[in-house]
Amino acid sequence: GDSVTQTEGQVALSEEDFLTIHCNYSASGYPTLFWYVQYPGEGPQLLFRASRDKEKGSSRGFEATYDKGTTSFHLRKASVQESDSAVYYCALRSGGSNYKLTFGKGTLLTVTP
């Protein structure tokens, strides 16, 4: 079945550090890939998505590029801020008639001033 593997546990950074959260996937066909962000006490919200090989998704300074060759969709940001502290989920939706989102286990980003 479909699966998503992302950087596990917690990533601790200081403000202005560079962020990378790794995401690799396994799915049949041509999935759509997503990054969701979840702030404390809230539900996940879409950060951005990508549907085609080499397509770059971006929002709020975060970006990721769909790479079908390496089955990856790594999240990056050049300079993080304390307000970026949250849990980040990589997710996929398989092509065809599939409705379902498959999520990774989540990565907690903690940014200290």
Next chain:
Amino acid sequence: EAAVTQSPRSKVAVTGGKVTLSCHQTNNHDYMYWYRQDTGHGLRLIHYSYVADSTEKGDIPDGYKASRPSQENFSLILELASLSQTAVYFCASSWDRKDTQYFGPGTRLLVL
């Protein structure tokens, strides 16, 4: 902007008791979903619905029932709550199966 609300926001239940979690959306979305969130597991789909009066099983439906009495409302029912059902539950909605899913704020359920 999408508006999905959930009630209650937190609940303590006893083992073997009945629990009903409610979800309401005001966006005329056809699709609604129930997920549970556990540390180390991310979010997993329990049930979903694409039309009123009809529900479908997701990946982990055992121990849960769902009800969609109207387009706006979607409930998750635990007939006999168990300790293993302690988790945070999220409702989501979308226009169709390929559209962005919008999540509610979650319900924290503790089963004792």
